[in-house]
Amino acid sequence: MKKAVVVGVDGSPESLAAADWAAHEAVLRDLPLRIVHAWLWQPLDVPLVQNRDAEAQAARAVLREAEDQVAARYPELPVSSRVLPETAVVALLAEAERSALLCLGTRGHGALLGFLLGSYGQQVIAGANGPVVSVRAYDGEYPVRESGEVVVGQQGSPEESADVLGFAFEAASVRGVPLRAVRAWSLPPVYTWSASLALADAAGGLEPFERKELQEALAPWRDRFPGVQVTEHVEMGSAGQILVEDSAEAQLMVVGRRARRAPVGTRIGSAAHAVLHHARCPVAVVPHA
DSSP, X not given: OOOOEEEXXXXXXXXXXXXXXXXXXXXXXXXXXXXXXXXXXXXXXXXXXXXXXXHHHHXXXXXXXXXXXHHHHOTTSOEEEEEESSOHHHHHHHHHHHSSEEEEEEOSSSTTSOBTTBTHHHHHHHHOSSOEEEEEOBTTBOSOOSSSOEEEEOOSOTTTTHHHHHHHHHHHHHHTOOEEEEEEEOOOSSOOOOHHHHHHXXXXXXXXXXXXXXXXXXXXXXXHOTTSOEEEEEEESOHHHHHHHHTTTOSEEEEEEESSOOSSSOOOOHHHHHHHHHOSSXXXXXXXX
């Protein structure tokens, strides 16, 4: 049975943009689409201000709006929907476990403007065991860009970045567009001699060393996806800033997030955090080793 592309909706313009993007992605990947809305009845101490039936109907109306929008644009796409009787974070993390990828809407630019469902979206992105795509509404414009390359941030060893690169190559392949692979690097806070710097010096300098690392990570994926044209971008500087700059004309940005918990809660990582808040295109966050 094929895994579905899943989108979480809440009735906001951002979540409807995410539904559009998810439907397009499902068509590209020849997968069904599943639309979900988390709603859990939580009675208050003042029951007169609550109406369970009315709230349940409102939850179903959120799904119908997204379904109608998708059906109008993609009438042949298999679509299912469900109200999930659970809190948002728990429900969406469970959906991420069983889906090919999970899509969420995100609001605005800037570090404090938040994600779909307030901080819930950030918690889901940080804790999901599968890819989560954050989609922004572009002032009422259709969120799917038909032109532009896929951009992927690569870091670490070939093994560490395998899941991230695999997702990015597949995304570029199904779209028939080039892939830009970005490896940003910076010197340690205190530039001292070390074994890694010795290896870099033996390779002819730091930039050639970093380019070699990128090429080694890309090699197996180039073999697996020979039709994908790849541009290598190696630059010293902040990974988040460089990736944001590369997102200006991209149709999708792919970044990694370490699949492990921090001592307190979960963390996304500085580069992923930067592009989630400032990139001008949808951002896929892929957990990796």
